[in-house]
Amino acid sequence: MTDQARPPVPPFTYETAVVKVRKAEDAWNSRNPEAVSLAYTVDSRWRNRSMFLKGRAEIVAFLTRKWEKELEYRLIKEIWAFADDRIAVRFAYEYHDAEGQWFRAYGNENWEFDADGLMAVRHASINDVAIAEHERLFHWPQGRRPDEHPGLGHLGL
Known part of the structure; x- marks a missing residue:
């Protein structure tokens, strides 16, 4: 894999940071580990919950395991x-496990980007909360969240 610029690139404005966040959301909703990994530097460093990852190969392996369990x-x-070159986001995601138990995970991420717009550092803190199926709020078909679907603030999250 080769590095390619991933616009928008730093320094960020509010508008370009919002675009960067939506592109990240769209990529993760694709559930394609290889494609997602291309948004990170070859030697990207992650802290995800209590795990520490380095590099695209570890990112791909992690995301593959994640999306095999988080259905x-x-x-x-x-x-x-x-x-400038940093963005902080909050997020929520819903999934169910193999037994059919639904969860909503809440979290915060701190991102640092290189000059080409590739993420060099990602720190994520995440908590999972078991929910009943009728408590779900994310009902769009698998893939990209439709533009008209409410965001976190509008959902009261």
Whole structure:
């Protein structure tokens, strides 16, 4: 795999940071580990919950395992703050496990980008809450969240 610029690139404005967040949401909702990994530097460093990952190969392996367990995964990200080459987001996603138990995961991420717009550092803190199926809020077909679907703020999350 080769590095390619991933616009928008730093320094971010509010508008370009919002675009960057939506592109990340769309990529993760594709549930394609290889495609998602291309948004990160070859040596990207992650802290995801209690796991520490380095590089695209570890990212692909992690995401493959994640989406094998987190079924019918749907994610919404929302910008929280930004500055120059950094963006902070909050997010929620819903999924169910193999036994059919639904969950909503809530979290925050801190991102740092290189000059080409590739994410070099990602710190994620995430909590899972078991929910009943009737409590689900994310009902669009698998894939990209439709533009008209409410975001986190509008859903009261």
